[in-house]
Amino acid sequence: MTADSRIPTSPARSAPSPYRVAAVVMIGSFMSVLDGTIINVAIPALQRHFAAPDGALPAYSTVAWTVTGYALAVAAIIPLTDWGLKRIGARWMYIGSITLFTIASVLCALSPSLAFLIIMRVVQGLCGGCIMPVGTTLVARAAGPNNLGRMMSLMGIPMLIAPVMGPILGGWLVEVASWHWVFLINLPFGAAAAGLGLFLLPRDDDRGTVRLDVPGVVLMSPGLALTLWGVSNAGGGAAITAPVVWVPLVLGLVMVAAFVRRSLHAERPLLDLTILRLRGYRNAIALAIFFQAGFTADLLLLPAYFQQVRGLGAMAAGFFIAPTGLGALITMPIASNLVDRLPAGRVVPFGMAAMFASVLALTQVGADTSLWWLGVVLTVQGLGIGGTMMPVSTAALQAVDREEVGNATTLFNIGQQVFGAVGIAIVSVLLALFLAGTDAGAAAVAGELSGSELANGLAQAADAFGRAFWMPTVSMGLALFMAFRLPMRRERATIPATS
The missing domain is CATH 1.20.1250.20 (MFS general substrate transporter like domains)
Incomplete structure (x- = not known):
């Protein structure tokens, strides 16, 4: 092919x-x-x-x-x-x-x-x-x-x-x-x-008469919902050992695993997982889930930092995050036009490098970090988002035939949905642990201090946020690694036949 x-x-x-x-x-x-x-x-x-x-x-x-x-x-x-x-x-x-x-x-x-x-x-x-x-x-x-x-x-x-x-x-x-x-x-x-x-x-x-894979639905849909429920409970502050976390998480993962096993053997499964044998699609979806985990974690930390450490309101915090959108609007049409003419492996790494550099810079935030400097960092982050997000989706769809687009899109969205929730849960737990490990950071963001105690507490809280930003940094580093594994040529191989 x-x-x-x-x-x-x-x-x-x-x-x-x-x-x-x-x-x-x-x-x-x-x-x-x-x-x-x-x-x-x-x-x-x-x-x-x-x-x-x-x-x-x-x-x-x-x-x-x-x-x-x-x-x-x-x-x-x-x-x-x-x-x-x-x-x-x-x-x-x-x-x-x-x-x-x-x-x-x-x-x-x-x-x-x-x-x-x-x-x-x-x-x-x-x-x-x-x-x-x-x-x-x-x-x-x-x-x-x-x-x-x-x-x-x-x-x-x-x-x-x-x-x-x-x-x-x-x-x-x-x-x-x-x-x-x-x-x-x-x-x-x-x-x-x-x-x-x-x-x-x-x-x-x-359109046609297509039989619904009922066992697949019974396994996959509730399995995903239970998995995300357990993950979100962990991110919401419940202990990892709490039944509200591990019971739905384990049950959900078992159901998803059973779905995967069944899909590899069923004649007409709900989702055709053999599409993952396409190297171009497999690498694109791997990059996407690492990116999504880091991106959602980053989006959780940024407004919390601006509101809890810098004392801004919700609307003001939104305006300070706006440079990410503006930067993305600059690079997205450029990168998307390039990926129509060049292989994704020659386009996406530049956007991912900018994204990685920006989240790495955010690990150094403090209680009095220049807002102008943060604006520059978030603009660079926007440039990286625009050079990565949709070009990766394009690369995934370019690797499949027309009749496989629906299946490929569904699987791509599932990966992003699940790992986006995982990113939020992980960074929420890490931030809570880092704040709890400070003398006054947690009390400062809760508004329980004033005067010099508040200044000291906010400095500790800012350090906790900086340490939490290492989670999206690592995730973006993995995505950057996968960016260099995207196809360097436009041709692709067929799905290998199963034995």
Whole structure:
């Protein structure tokens, strides 16, 4: 199999402009990514709104299930997206997911109780988990091999802008209006994406009756959800030896392992894992999961550092993190255009080197580190993100045939989802341990000190943050190593036959 067999362009009658397809997908992707971050700043407002008649606030951990439930639902549905693509078709699956997501958003805003809100957030997660992989499949099919990098760079815009805008926009909406608008803001985006999708998305010609691998679903979807639940509990402060951590974690890993074993022997598995035998795809997904683990850990530490050590508000912290998005917008179109003409192994290492250098620099943060210097570091980080994130996704899809795009995208998203949660959990545990090991750092970030004691405590807290930044640094170092293992030529090998 040669490079000519990669994702061929569909016949003209069924292939509208890839830019139109990308525009529709960008709207839906922006909405789903924004929804994953915008609610975080609204949790205190939700506590007050759903307080008991006697004024008692619900526990923060209970309200946080509006975030946890969404993440677990996303993890549970992703394995089913490839089956849905084959059975329902990409066009109707995307439009249906957007429509149901929007309806669930409105119902979240109208929730009469906290329990109902959590249920609707789970429904949102089930729909939101389909939007990104199905949208990526639509864009990849419409782009063709020569435009894939350019189109994927457009896909990366909402993934960069939405996480930065989420806390800023969420804080502003809660302050000037109410928490209800954190969900109602999805209405115009959802209506636009679904409406435009009816006119601009290509019709599916390859739908068919595909048998659902029920044992695979029973093993993989709950297995992923349990694994992420255990990991998130560890990141939330529970001890590693606590049953709430190790019971779901062990059970989830056993179920995932059983799924992998079954998939390698089943005739038509839920996910075809033989695609990992493609060296180009295997190296790209390995790079992606190391990158995602470090990236999510970095995104957790940065706003916490700005707010807890430097004393900034949520909106101000968001503005200081904004240079990452601006830097990425500069390099993403350049790197994505290059990866259409050059092999990924000659493009991605430059972006990964910038990303590694930036997180390495953050290990040196202090309580009085120049904000201008941090701005430069975060701009370099943005340049690295733009030169890495979507080019790696492009490299993974360039390594597979058109009929394998759905399966490849689903597996790619699962890897990112799982290792993103692992990165958050690891860095959360490390930061808590480092703060606990100081004399006054934990008390300082909790606002329990003042005067000279506060200054000393913040210095210790800053040192704890600097040590915690070593976790994303190591992860990015591993990703940088994998960047040099990406293909140096455009050709690729076929999937080796199984014995």
